[in-house]
Amino acid sequence: MKATILSALFMSLFVTGCATTGDNPQDPYESFNRSMWEFNKGLDKAILRPVAKGYKAITPDPVEKGVTNFFNNIDEVxxxxNDVLQFKFGKALKDTGRFLINSTLGVAGLFDPATDMGLEREEEDFGQTLAVWGFDSGAYLMLPFFGPSSVRDxxxxxxxxxxxxxLYDELNDKQTEYILKYGIxxxxxxxxxxxIDEQLESAPDxxxxxxxxxxxxxxxxxxDGNPPIEDDECEFEEDCEEF
Structure with missing residues (x-):
């Protein structure tokens, strides 16, 4: 369920005005996807949201921040x-520096001194790597339990x-510990x-x-934050150039 409302909703704070409605050629399985969305919403309402509210109610903000930093640091691996697989070797060095600094000075990642040093966190995943390698995204998919995705992602x-x-299992041989950490x-x-729930619930669709x-x-x-300008976007941009 982590992907159900995760990065997409964080980004919604910045791209709400750009979200479009209507038919989307990337969503040929809309009927199935909508049914999966209703399933995920029901699961979230019945289980995940109440648990998250309870967690937030009893967890002091500094502890919550430390937990977030800890898992963000693990995700640097x-x-x-993926930096290396995408041939972004300069970024790989920067992210390695982030990981080493936060794992040592940041006390196993509980604190984030690397950001204060100017090493901002930038995620790369294997779906992005496949895109860099030239794989098409394929159809949009709403996956049960896991949320919005695509064939490639x-x-x-x-x-x-x-x-x-x-890798974690090989290094630690503790499957239960891994599952517990993922659950947290x-x-x-x-x-x-x-x-952000209120923002999503207030959307017309x-x-x-x-x-x-x-x-x-x-x-x-x-x-990497600089997507190409589409033809239909250029229609309203005075500074668009003809290619």
């Missing part, structure tokens, strides 16, 4: 690997999750976006809103 998430799990990560991440925000977010990340 797959980011570094679904494959990327599966490969990354199983690979990281295998899901809960604290859901708690961090409770304030929450399914369309989340889908469009997700697709824009992925494009934004794949192009």
């Amino acid at each position: 797959p980011t570094i690997i 679904g494959i990327g998430s599966g490969v990354q999750a199983t690979s990281f799990y295998s 990560d899901i809960v604290q991440t859901r708690a961090a976006i409770l304030s 929450d399914y369309t809103f989340l889908r469009d925000v997700y697709l824009q977010n992925r494009k934004f990340k794949i192009y």
Whole structure:
């Protein structure tokens, strides 16, 4: 469920005005996807949201921030690997520096001194790597339990999750500990976006809103914050150039 409202809703704060409605050629399975969205919403309402609210109610803000920093630091490992796979060697060095600084000076990642030093956090995942390698995104998919995705991102998430799990298992031989840590990560991440629930619920069509925000977010990340301007966008831009 972590992906259900995660990065897409965080990005919604910045791209709400850009979200579109209506038919989307990237969503050929809309009927199925809408049914999965209703299933995920029901699961979130019955289980994840109440648990997240309870977690937030009893957890002091400094502790909650420390937990967030801890899991962000763990996530630097797959980011570094994907940096290398995308041939972004300069970024790989920067993210390795972030990881080493936060793992030592940041007390195993509980604090984030690297950001204060100017080393901002930038995530890379295997779905982005597949995009850099030239794989098309394929159809938009709303996955049960896991939320918004696409054919490419679904494959990327599966490969990354199983690979990281295998690495953790090989190093620690503690599957239960890994599952527990992942569960805590899901809960604290859901708690961090409770304030955005009202924004999603007020949308005329929450399914369309989340889908469009997700697709824009992925494009934004794949192009490292500089996505190409589409032809239909140039129609309203005075400074668009003809190619």
